[in-house]
Amino acid sequence: MTKWGRDDSRLPKALRGLRLPLVAAPLFIVSAPDLVIAQCKAGIVGAFPALNAREADGEHPLLDTWLTRINEELDRHNQANPDRPAAPFAVNQIVHRSNGRLDRDLEICVRHKVPVWITSLGARVEVNEAAHSCGGVVLHDIINNTFARKAIDKGADGLIAVAAGAGGHAGPQSPFALIREIRDWFDGPLLLSGAIASGEALLAARAVGADFGYMGSPFIATREANAQSGYKDMIVSSGAEDIVTSSLFTGVSGNYLKPSIMAAGMDPENLPSADASSMNFSSGSSKPKAWKEIWGAGQGIGAVREVADVASLVNRIEKEYLHAGASLAAEFAP
Template sequence: MPRDDSHLPQALRGLRIPLIASPLFIISVPALVIAQCKAGIIGSFPALNAREAEGEHPLLDTWLTQIKEELDRHNQANPDNPAAPYAVNQIVHRSNTRLDRDLEICVKHEVPVWITSLGARVEVNEAAHSCGGVVLHDVINNKFAKKAVEKGADGLVAVAAGAGGHAGQQSPFALVREIREWYDGPVALSGSIATGESLLGARAMGADFGYAGSPFIATDEANADQAYKDMIVDSSAEDIVYSSLFTGVWGNYLKGSVKNAGMDPDNLPTADASSMNFGSDREKPKAWKTIWGSGQGIGAIKAVGPAGAIVDRMADEYFAAGKKLAAEFN
């Protein structure tokens, strides 16, 4: 029986598997997004990844044109196997001085899915809705989830313990359950979603989608250093450290990259939210340039390869696990 997604907004229907690729800072570029969408899942990238030199045409506009044209060519050549929609992540924090400009560009291109982070703002949701876009806001607890919906978000990304980059501390079982007690809209779950089995688990506990990022770091299309990709392959959950030092927001990082930067991952100082800065003038210690984010699910990543192969593997695992589990209820 096909998956019933008729309750979801149109832009979120018809995926090969119910998976959204999370936007990865620096790493997510058009080549990766296009590969993810062609493989049948929603691909995404942070708007702030598109950085042009002063005086140049906005790179975000160029990227969106490239993504749309390539996916359109794919769809014309493959009418029976169209690409999934793409998403753009907007950092809504007050330090993002590019936000208004980037919102205008996304409205111009009629971006179908918007992922918002670090602040829920009515005007951002209104901008997305003005061009028919669907807004998913990421949250780490039930309190923030309610605020996001009150301010007009169309869905939520529940960022639980074990997620890569900025992550919460709550168990996914607790977080999804609390949200589902009052909210019946779209929910994606982030936190160690690296296999088809974990994706099925997310669905079983009440999420509509899994939300996966770390598996796509170790792909041919990712804009990541080869050493970063290799460290993902060679690491597992015990190689992850949870720290607020690097951005002012708590998140998960590869211990090996922290050690390579000359720091002790087991004795890191903390930083508060006042140190967050997503503006073009932000300055970070040079040693932090190679501090690499990662979630706890990377033990499932065994080799670097095409992004489409990650989706193929997860799809095979997802359907096999679903059939196996369904047999218990016949």
Template sequence: MLPPILQNLRIPVVASPMFIVSGPDLVIAQCKAGIVGSFPALNAREKDGDPIQLEAWLTRITEELDRHNQANPDRPAAPFAVNQIVHRSNARLERDIEICHRHRVPIWITSLGARTEVNAAAHDCGAIALHDIINNVFAKKAIEKGADGLIAVAAGAGGHAGPQSPFALIQEIRDWFNGPLLLSGAIATGRAILAARAMGADLAYIGSPFIATEEANAPAEYKDMIVESDAMDIVTSSLFTGVSGNYLAPSIRNAGLDPEALAHADASSMDFGQGSSKPKAWSTIWGSGQGIGAVREIQPAGQLVDRLAGEYAAAKAELSSM
């Protein structure tokens, strides 16, 4: 059974935290629309001497969602989540954990390393901790270290996607784990959400379609490229961060590179000291999952959730009638 905080969503969806793209505007819109909104803590950056941006973001999100709930008791907002990059090069990790603990962030998403003390901090403020993994070995380690749930990042997902089929990954995890399980990987329609649940996942984990929303903190060219591209335009490469990830081929060409002849990079090159493992030289190389063929326009995030909800209901009705 899902923990109470994940039980009353409009549709079984968590919006994934996307580097740069996910910020307060997008998170608030996602939560008001009835799905879990999220952002990476490292997206909240400030110059030396300025007030801490993460504090301001958490205060704004909490206050706006509280106002929404008071004005709309019949359709309260979904909870929100903050993503912590648990990598040895993230010098901000301890500070950001303390801030999230103090603000009682309800859902913590951890990536690139499972650590017992991070999960303990989440539990200490009443939160749940979800850890993203790309295979069954990492899944077992995450649960052993205190994670409450898992995010299975399968082939076709945006960002640092795993190589395994969602069918294989979900069935191996469900063979031993009956806790909260999310699935990421090319999910961009209501039918895909229902398919993820039929496969054994509790919730779908959706990122790339939200890049093409009005609230996303992405350049107009990036949003347009999402709308204009499809699965054939996605290239998998380790060059840009040191870990295999999925990227838009047109953005690679625009940077003067051949998407079909990219060099490889080693994971040792990952460094989150500046907020991202991606060097500034690759700042216009844009990530995306394979599901973007379903994205046909730039629209408000709430309208995207409306479409997903309608498709999800229609897919359930269609299957029930068969």
């Protein structure tokens, strides 16, 4: 049971007792230890992609260094703040066959006993077994009900429903349709991604049947984020009309900031498409270096009005969430 009275007893232990029902999405390049630690200290699940930790040839694996730092800093925080412990963290594994680092990264994550694993671009039994071997909880991101069933059949513990409006590789379906179809057969942990950028949106995610919101784009515009200042400022100055959906940059449909596409000398209204066969994570990202400043974002960025620290952002989300919940509860009071 959370302090607000939400019954989360059916959820895996790692996902219980959070300050808010909120998981931070792992963001390419942007999510690094500073951001993850701040998110966890603020009481929500912080996350980063394993492929963000990239060392030079011959150097010690940076992923190992990052996980050591995250575990140590969160442990110090918990010892100093027993009444306000940090939330757990998550590591995102790209399960695509072109990810040549996967086996090594799995071994490192098992050794560090990563509590929450987020898997993307393919559900694989052996990855889920690796996570379970160290007590980890696996959340797999999906864009439709068919993929959801496959993920659970292969051993995932929970699902991240990536609906229309999400940043990065977004699905095309309405969150109302996607969550409802999944909830017809699945009672496990379910997260919703897609324009979750305010406390009101988080409450809506809960109302439609999700256990958690999955928020990414607002964290780009935080001081702890490993993002260029131009990227952060573009998030603040843009809205839903500034989001373009295209498969050109990675081979899979995704949502990107129109001004960044224009800055690269392209017409956002006339972009060619690309095939999924062009996706390759052997170098750490599916995005060619030529497009490294094509910046992803979701349609919820109109709610982001300033570059703030993570603690202030989570405080805002909590305030909006509780106010929206109280307002709706009043409507249904006898």
